[in-house]
Amino acid sequence: MTSGNPADTAPLVDQLCARWEARAAAPDRGDAERALAELYEARGWGRPTAVVWLDSPLAGAIAARTLLYGHENIDRARHPEAYETWVAAATARLEGAYGAGAGPKPSSFEEKEPFAPRWRLPQVDSAYRLSYDLDDPDVRAVLHRVGEPAWAINTAVAARFKEEALSPGDPELFAEVGARAHDRLAEGLRAAFPAERWEAVRAAVRACAEAPRPDGWKRWRRVWEAVRAPDHPALLILAAVRGGGVPATGELQARLRMAPAVGWWWALNGVVVASPPPAEVSTDELGRLHREDGPAVRYADGFAQHCWRGRLVPPDLVDPGWGAADIVRASDEELRGRAAQRFGAASYAARLSAEDIAPDLRRCAVERLGWARFAAEAPLARVAGPVPDPGDPGCELTLHDVPAPVLGRAARVVVHSGGAADGAVVLVPADAADPVAAAGWLGHGRREPAPPPELLTRIWESEDLQHELAGLDCAMPHEHVEAVHLYCGAPLYAFAGHSTGGTYFLCGDGPRRPVLYADSEGGCQVLGRDLEEALRFMVSAAPDGDGPEDADADAAAAFGLTPLTPGEYRARKREAAAMAGALTLVMADENNAYEYRPDTWFR
Template sequence: MRLTPEQEAMAAAVEDQWLAAALDTAPAGRPAAEAGVREAYRQAGLPEPERIYWLGSPRAGAMAAAILASGTPNQASDAQSVHDAPSVHDAQSVRDALTRQGWTPGQSMGPSVRRQIRTEPWAAARERASAALGPEGWAQLGAAAGRRSWELVMDRVAGRIRLRLGEDLTADFPTARPRLLDAIYGQHDGVWLSTFEAADRLHSGLMAGLTGLAAVARHCGWWWAGARFAILTERPSLLARDNVGRLHRGEGPAIEYPDGYALWAWRGMPIPTDLAAELPHLTADRIGAESNAELRRVMLEHFGYERYLQEAGARSLHQDDTGTLWFLPLTGDEPLVMVEVVNATPEPDGTSRVYWLRVPPSTRTAREGVAWTFGLTPEEYRPQVQT
């Protein structure tokens, strides 16, 4: 089977709907999500969970899964496994949240049933869809209904959350980190559910076994499935991205959850909270003292390259009719080399705007740098008119 343009358009529309769900920041629809969990258990041939617990973030969810894994966590040993007091309080707050919802210490959620709930139904549905559509049709449908959202959601959002959670839990609650392997991604699973829903519209019945998972994905964040209990978490209450979908925010966290867990990021790169707090107050000296090259680049982008060149004492390498080439060495990184150019067209008030163009460190003349920004050699760059 090969999809028609109309079928591809249908698949893209389905993807748009699931992409919106994957990036939704509204409070979880708890009754609908819980109904979806029970349906997912039934579809997997499992008894419905005895109890469903709610936590405010995937971090709290992973901690709850660790606490409920044995059912009888030793609070003293937890305190020994973490590195600072606030994290101990976080662990206690998770226990308190579970207790308020009816958990009694000693009760275990049982072994993870993620394989039965998510992995096996996905594999069975994929086999049915591939048989119905044929290898070519299935691949074409996957490209039409999931390729764009996979990059925007799994690569640029969910993957970053998972990376930061792994780091945070390793430092604060080590026994919870392995529980990330048991997580079901809730709203972020929409990036693959969209392809199956589009397939179901072409051949009815291909969503069989996935409707429970789909209901949970439409209504909440990450979750954990145990043989006895399930743990569901809220969606983020804030999600800030740049124009290409990367996590990005300079004046606060790029992701924040209702319980206060947050992730700071600059153009897709997660940054430590202490650095994030420094960004509004950066100085050239502080940037120069940073030994981590990646963090220094974040600082430079926030501070402004041209401002840093001016305040850090860059030297002029070359000047011609195209502009001025500036050079500044950076410890542990390639030099900062930029061309200062003046806009040929004056502003309405008669002033001329100045632009700064970052160019390769090997650049030796201003003309060479400006030409490079156009993909030309210095000899080829000979504009007749500038606007």
């Protein structure tokens, strides 16, 4: 990263961040247009003759499509100059764009399906994804000051304007946005065309406006070839810090001036189509897109997206919210169909299976409603209670069943009624029977983290024991391939990693801390109610062919453990499955749950 004493760069970091904050608070479109022209010159493209501003990336996509195909509405025989001027001005600048030969070598899928890269949008680079050293004080300082543009790095939200353009989920909004886009385009193109050619150009724009509906992905793909992603401010600032300051001219200087005012934009030869960042962005405490009473991302023309803790959801899930009966009784296919209807046939909801999308939507909907209210209104079947809570005078605890569709796995929930914790809930294993014991199973409410298990301390301190755990890296702390957390809210401690990229976690701070294994491909498995039980499971032979064929006698002897009998092994599998729903593991960035895979740890 930076060279020399970090303290030497602190004033520059502060200066650049302050400059960014001032520009972001009052974006200057005029300066952004000048910077766009300088960027064109820095890339050897010459200066564009017009910059057309649209209120949203959806409007920008509609306008870019008109520019790329509108010449077809000009009578070339009658207006040859207008036709040629239009084609020259609207030629896409493909340098660095998807589908233009730039970037990494295509995957085998892309080689078989040559249009695959063109379906993707350029991703906004992330300081985290580029493996910047978060121990570097400059990186920490810049990210703390300017953050990450959640509206652009959230891939599901960023792709929505493309999906809406391909197949509108809201045809009325698409028509309104399209009409305004064509009006704005007609205004903006005057500077790019001589007066004697203007009438033919305006007539061509009007013809496109009268039939703005999508006409297939083969045409839209050229629109995605020409689109450019918004710049990540932290990356630009850190590049300037590493270079010792902002250069007087060139691409970095231009991009630093553009970024506060320019969101998604289209690079055409004589015309730039630019959309600004959203008019409103709402995030939660983790910086994820989130709003409980409206859209988390809203553009000036009404194009908006609703998100729940980073996950894109149908608007009615947030406002007014789904009812408890709807959450429980609607089938997976019904919920998928509801989302697909709202987002359109080209959306993620239409592409995913019902089993992939419905549990995540249900989980978000229950959070929006509130678990205590959900338990009362569903209603959830009562298993036990109410019984007095010995730790909270005046509080009663009731244990309810949570149907498997709600979380994708069966679970139970303890609801607190009255007392200091009135309305609080605790997700617990599906085989829990005693409300009092279940309420404290992960140490909920504990003020201090529990110490590492004695057996784990022995492993960390003994190279011989680490050797017995073939394929494991027992360094502490350990980082998983992505940020994750337990849906139930209990703390999660990574204590070891596997050579395949998976991670072993201790869950909660209770008297027994379950062990959860998460692989690097979105799967997870519960291994036991505590570390000793998990290790016994791991060194034992599977009786049914769904695990190791042979027991690891050497490892068992080293730890002083007895391998499980076939009957015990099956019982441990059942107990682990009962804990799976209560230990739902969620990807932090976009609020997707891991899939429970009961044999992932040994693969």
